[in-house]
Amino acid sequence: MVTIKDRFKVKADTVAAEIKDLLKEHGNKKIGEVTLSQIYQGMRGITGLVSETSLLDAKEGIRFRGYSIPELQKSLPKAPNGSEPLPEGLFHLMLLGELPNEDDVHHITANWQRRSHVPNHVFAAIEALPISTHPMTQFVIAIMALQTESQFAKQYGEGMNKKDYWEAVFDDTMDLIARLPRVAAYIYRRKYKNEDHIHPNGLLDWAGNFAHMLGYEDETFHELMRLYMTIHADHEGGNVSAHTTHLVGSALSDPYLSFAAGMNGLAGPLHGLANQEVIKWILEMRHELGVELPSKEQIDAYVRKTLNEGKVVPGYGHAVLRKTDPRFTAQMEFGKKHMPDDPLVQTVWNIYDTVPPILQSLGKIKNPWPNVDAHSGALLVHYGLVEYEFYTVLFGVSRSLGVLASLCWDRALGFPIERPKSVTTELVKSWLDGKDEIWGD
Ligand code: CMX
Helix, strand or coil: CCCHHHHHHHHHHHHHHHHHHHHHHHCCCEECCEEHHHHHCCCCCCCCCCCCCEEEECCCEEEECCECHHHHHHHCCECCCCCCECHHHHHHHHHHCCCCCHHHHHHHHHHHHHCCCCCHHHHHHHHCCCCCCCHHHHHHHHHHHHHHHCHHHHHHHCCCCHHHHHHHHHHHHHHHHHHHHHHHHHHHHHHHCCCCCCCCCCCCCHHHHHHHHHCCCCHHHHHHHHHHHHHCCCCCCCCHHHHHHHHHHHCCCCHHHHHHHHHHHHCCCCCCCHHHHHHHHHHHHHHHHCCCCCCHHHHHHHHHHHHHCCCCCCCECCCCCCCCCHHHHHHHHHHHHHCCCCHHHHHHHHHHHHHHHHHHHHCCCCCCCECCHHHHHHHHHHCCCCCHHHHHHHHHHHHHHHHHHHHHHHHHCCCCCCCCCCCCHHHHHHHHCCCCCCCCC
């Protein structure tokens, strides 16, 4: 018997072939302001969003309110004796568009400490999951459990005036950012450290306290967390986690619902999950070759094998960037300063020397250079944080800073519900045949 699944496969193959031909011939044809290729291929190059907190230049990389990562490393306040920026300062900059001073940053640290209480039912919700559950799934479920605390949802239910939306979103934003390190550390210690949980330290900054609750007391690891939480925070508005948070928030779903949705997007291997995939891929390569420090020739062969198996090389490529990601470079600098002889870190650098020319030679990959995820795992492994399935949770805690600051702006500016128009391939074909007006109403 031909099943519905078999029939779907036949249909899908037919339509995929039709679309391929259609784009070959008419890809550059415009429907409205954009081309057919753009609507079929991930909306690349379409400017369709406002995001105030940061801006991505294809050649330069990310700027947060005009400041590059090296500029932030110079200008943002640091922890005592530290040299990496405090993420509290970046949040201040993204929210207000102004560089903070030391007092501004201390104010945010204290504010987040005050708001950091996590109700017991959130831990119970995590505990209800099998221990094998992926940390990102546990993270999203914990955020959803925290939604009981939403001021926005409560006040909306009581009939809030739309002029007051921004304030409830601001309060939820601050509460949620304050609570995430506790939730994330709980998931980590539950899954990997025998449920041996660590109490927060109220004397530490947000990232330092997070490192402490994870169980890492080395001061250079705390510095790494400050850098990590800063550079992963935002990447303008169109990436999957930022766009999803913004989209879901546009329905006036509260910040907990919106951020949880964004985190489901971050959990995809082409987005944030790539940070776990990179280390998994390197460890598998080392295992297969039986060496700790593969030669560039060995890496070359392994990359080609990965491509031949129809897989992506994780940590390489980007939808917008067209050069080495400055977030990769910032981590490389950290590695050179703190662990230049670490074989895993050296392997990351050898991969950096090897992969781009191979990807470039394929002729179809628009950006052969490394992205943020190509480097982060090796630094974490150096300090003993080897449980790579947890890495995307770290990314997610950081990403809260940018996407939630943006959400405050969305509501303060009264942005409407997002609702782009879509078309069907049937309609496109009939339009190409001159039978249909695609922009009817
Ligand atoms: N390895 C192998 N193939 C790759 C590739 C890579 N690293 N990067 C792109 N390609 C392929 C694409 O899959 C696509 O192939 P098809 O035409 O067969 O579908 C082709 O090259 C063209 O893709 P592109 O236009 O250059 O890239 P996209 O904008 O479509 O995708 C990205 C961007 C990041 C999803 C892609 O480069 C990728 O899959 N990279 C590996 C995963 C990764 O590192 N993701 C993390 C990104 C950063 C983040 O969000 O955290």
